[in-house]
Amino acid sequence: MGGLCEQCLKTGLVKPGEIVHHKVHLTPDNINDPEVSLSWNNLELLCRDCHAKAHGSLKRYKVDEMGRVIIK
Ligand SMILES: [Zn+2]
Ligand SMILES: [Zn+2]
Structure with missing residues (x-):
């Protein structure tokens, strides 16, 4: 879609x-729920920095240097 970072x-x-x-x-529990996995209401376009911040508050998730989420 090539948009802009919504948070910025x-x-x-x-x-x-x-x-x-x-x-x-x-999660394995909600991945088959189209409201979660496919709904645009649940999606947000972010830049790398904002994405890292969005995950920074969630201790369960880490973000690598490319901004991708690593789930341990
Ligand atoms: Zn941003
Ligand atoms: Zn994310």
């Missing part, structure tokens, strides 16, 4: 979005 836009910054973030994270 809120603070007046214009940055290209790089990563589609699921607001509700996918």
